[in-house]
Amino acid sequence: MVAKKTALDKDLKWQRRMDAGVGATASLSAKLGLSLVFLLACSAFVAFHMGGLPRSGFLISAAVIGGYMALNIGANDVANNVGPAVGSKALTMVGALFVAAIFEAAGAILAGGDVVSTIKNGIIDPSQMPDAQTFIWVMTAALLAAALWLNLATYLGAPVSTTHSIVGGVMGAGMAAVGTHAVHWSNMGAIAASWVISPILGGLIAAGFLAFIKFKVLFVEDRVAAARKWVPLLVSFMVAAFTVYLMMKGIKKVWKADTVTIIMIGIAAFALTLWPVRKAVYRASMDMTGRRKEIASLFRIPLVVSAALLSFAHGSNDVANAIGPLAAIVSGVDKGEIVTSAPIPMWVMIIGALGISAGLLLFGPKLIKTVGSKITKLDPIRAYTVALSAALTVIVASALGLPVSSTHIAVGAVFGVGFLRESLSHRRRLNDAPPPPMLIGGTEGMDAQSQDIEALRQLDPGLAERAERKLRKRLLVRRRYALTIATAWVVTVPAGAFLGALLYFTIRGMMM
Known part of the structure; x- marks a missing residue:
């Protein structure tokens, strides 16, 4: 009877796996089909409206x-904007997809500008090109190379820089x-420096703000009072930082303000936000008992x-x-010049x-999950520091002239x-210190593991000691993702260049 039940369980388990596999395959087929429909629509639109241009067949291919x-x-790239919000459950996956899709498209159309640089970051000297035809071939090859590399990186679950991808293709x-x-090559050196500068600067700023919140709000006795004091300041600072960030990066092609104007508008945003946020935080905290989830x-x-x-800023x-290389191809075909x-x-x-929004809706969830939950566990407080770091690091780096x-x-x-x-x-475990206030009520899983170890100690002290060492060395960051992502970053430009x-x-x- 037991043997039959075991065999039945195995059959059911196999059937569930088969059903899941079939469902995943069907879902992927539908997504690929919708992507193909979008690309066919691009080609049909160009064929209908641009058929009079010379070599319109090449232009149709370039549009695709x-x-x-x-x-x-x-x-691939939009995951960085919404991943922390999804990982912290501030947004559902569906909500994040639609918010990002709408604002990406709005940023691109409303603030993308009227003119675009065709040679990203000045990587190559256009005067070295022998003729416009060669230039068009270079831009087409670069665009396709970057797209193929991004496709592979997305398949591998590695968020990579689209800018570095297109730079590698152009090079x-x-x-x-x-x-x-x-x-x-001097510009390439600056791009290589960004491989190190960007993640370190982003990580330090995010960790610094998280440490501040922990020691000023979460590691104190009266967390509600601390939250009423510091959360309005932190949120208002975030509003000011994003105001400056949007002016520097989001709407710079529509309105390019000078540094003094940007700073003054940022200060005004902080001042105008502080009072209403303070009132909102006070009302929201009236019935709070001080648990971490309530503060978060x-x-x-x-x-x-x-x-x-x-x-929005990413879309712009x-x-x-x-569209930079595509605009170069269109101008080259139309005017016959570089x-x-x-x-x-x-x-x-x-x-x-539309392509960015469609790619996000169809294939974005994989990378959103990687950034939002697979590297480390995020809650709204940790996700806040990540989002703030994304804006603040760009501001600091731009002020210092760092790529x-x-x-x-x-990431x-x-x-x-x-x-x-x-x-x-x-550090707390090594010092055998009691959990700080922020951990009370939030360590059920850890406490349960500790109780299991104590029970195991009665049966096998050696095994219990090994389990305790493992618990003390518990890793909160998944190293395999760090290795995959770092490797993808390093090889992005060379891979793009090879392709x-x-x-x-x-x-x-x-063509010849």
Whole structure:
């Protein structure tokens, strides 16, 4: 009877796995089908409206590649904006997808600008190009190379910089076309520096704010009083930081203000926000007993707003990674000359904006889960520090003239938060200190493990000692994700360059 039951359990377990696999396959097929429909719509639109241009067939292919790049930007890069909010449960996955999709598209269309730089970060010297045709092939190869690399990184679950991806593609295709002397190597050195600067700076800022909140709000006896004092200041500071961030990065193509104006507007945003936030926090804390979850709930609304604003700024900036090379191709085909900055036709902007939103809705959840929950556990307080770090690091780096990547900043901030938690946890265990007030009521799982170890000690002291050592060394950051992501960061530019060169030779061979 037992044997039959065991066999039946195995059959049911196998059947459930089969059903899950079939469901996942069907879901993936539907997503790929919708992506194909979007790309076919891009090609049909260009064929209908641009059929009179010379070599319109090449332009149709370029539009499809630009749409494919936009899909991959949405699938990979947008996770950094909404991942912390989803991981902390301030937003559901569905809510985050729609908030990000709307604000990404709005940022791209409303604040994406009328002119775009066609050669990202000045990586290659356009004067080295022998003719416009070679330049068009270089841009096409670079765009497709970046899209393919982003697609692979998304499949592997690694959030990478779309800017670095397109830079690598441009560099490789440019070198394949005219040689290494076409590359501005000093600019490449600055990009390489951002691999280190961005995550470290983002991690330090996020960890610093988390430590401040822990010692000023969570590690005190009267946490409700501390929250009433500090949370309004922290939220108002976040509003000021995002106001400055949006002016520097989000709307700079629509209105470019001077430094003094930006600072004054940031101060005004802080002052105007402080009083209403203080009243809102006081009302929300009236019935609080001081548990950590109650204090953390005060950060939920700021997190939702930050996810929307980060998405808007990302859409206004990173849409250029898809439409910049595409605009260069359109101008090159239309005018027959090399252009370093090109006007953006509305249809090109729409392809970029809709492509990013579609890629996010179809394929974004995988990377959102990685950033929001798989690296380390986030709650609204930790997610707040990650979101604030994303804006503040860009402001600090811009003031210091340091190159940074928004992707590396956000992921570095998540790791910084996780490593700070680990450090405080290990230090407390090594010192055998009692849990601080913030842990009371929040360590049920840890206390249960400790009780299990005590019970095990009666049966097998050696095994209990090993289990206790493992508990003391409990890792709150999953190292395998750190290794995967760091490796992807390092190889992004070389991989993009290799693909760019390979695709340039392929395109040239096909067209000649």
